[in-house]
Amino acid sequence: MSASLSQLVTDDHVVLGASADTWQEAIRQAALPLLRSQAVTEEYVGRMIDVVDQFGPYIVLAPGVALAHAQPDGSVSRTSMSAATLPRGVDFGKSEHDPVRLVFCLAAQDSTSHLEALKAFVQIIRAPESVERLIAAASPQEFSSGLVPTDA
Amino acid sequence: MAQIPTIYFICGAGLGSSLACQMEAEEVLASHKVRAKLEHESVSSVAGLKTDVIVSAESFRPQIEKYEIDPSVTIVYLHNIVDKNEITEKLVPAIAGREV
Numbered sequence: 512m513s514a515s516l517s518q519l520v521t522d523d524h525v526v527l528g529a530s531a532d533t534w535q536e537a538i539r540q541a542a543l544p545l546l547r548s549q550a551v552t553e554e555y556v557g558r559m560i561d562v563v564d565q566f567g568p569y570i571v572l573a574p575g576v577a578l579a580h581a582q583p584d585g586s587v588s589r590t591s592m593s594a595a596t597l598p599r600g601v602d603f604g605k606s607e608h609d610p611v612r613l614v615f616c617l618a619a620q621d622s623t624s625h626l627e628a629l630k631a632f633v634q635i636i637r638a639p640e641s642v643e644r645l646i647a648a649a650s651p652q653e654f655s656s657g658l659v660p661t662d663a
Numbered sequence: 664m665a666q667i668p669t670i671y672f673i674c675g676a677g678l679g680s681s682l683a684c685q686m687e688a689e690e691v692l693a694s695h696k697v698r699a700k701l702e703h704e705s706v707s708s709v710a711g712l713k714t715d716v717i718v719s720a721e722s723f724r725p726q727i728e729k730y731e732i733d734p735s736v737t738i739v740y741l742h743n744i745v746d747k748n749e750i751t752e753k754l755v756p757a758i759a760g761r762e763v
Contacts (some may be wrong), residue, residue: 533683535731542697550757562675562676565675566675566720566722566723566726567722568722569674569680569720569721569723569744570675570678571723572678572683572744572745573745576680578679578680578683580675580676580678580679580680580707581675581676582675582676582677582678596682605679607742607743617678619678619679622677622678625678626682626761629683629686630686632683633683633687633745636745637745659691
């Protein structure tokens with residue numbers, strides 16, 4: 512059974528108005544709820560940063576939006592996602608999409624449980640107005656309501 | 664026997680951005696009536712892959728080029744892995760002619 516995007520990014524997994532000077536800090540901020548709810552270990556957070564160190568900012572998928580993720584290897588206890596808005600923005604080094612103002616963290620336990628959510632995620636981030644709506648969200652509830660794709 | 668070509672989408676972990684790219688490509692191929700088997704994997708598994716086409720982000724080029732990949736495999740590198748235009752431009756010609 513594959514969970515929907517709003518099921519994975521629960522209200523307590525949303526960090527609004529975060530601020531970070533570096534992309535590493537931005538990923539850490541976005542990952543805090545996953546650590547707090549023990550969906551992932553500290554090791555997983557480090558690995559999401561290592562992936563970018565090693566391969567570059569390919570996780571920045573659309574203007575202003577990054578999807579941090581890594582291979583689980585036992586450091587993910589349940590499939591979940593978190594998100595942080597960074598109104599001031601932070602550069603990830605992908606010039607055509609910087610500054611990033613929305614960072615999602617994906618923790619997948621297997622290769623299928625996050626399929627539905629990822630499909631919705633892709634639909635949302637390719638619409639700039641949907642991205643703006645998420646960044647402008649004033650409450651986690653408002654953020655969640657922006658996670659339902661409109662063109663599905 | 665019709666042979667459906669296989670396309671592997673590659674990223675660092677093989678479950679986030681590669682999957683996002685795969686979903687975009689799925690729509691592109693469907694709209695061009697191209698049939699293919701779509702799979703995704705992490706970059707560390709590229710070496711042993713049995714596939715017709717590999718799709719990955721430009722940032723993985725150095726890593727992928729280190730592997731000895733069967734010369735019959737077409738490798739497509741994308742600047743923007745969820746950009747349908749770029750996927751259309753590069754993947755559709757790569758797959759054309761492989762469908763028997």
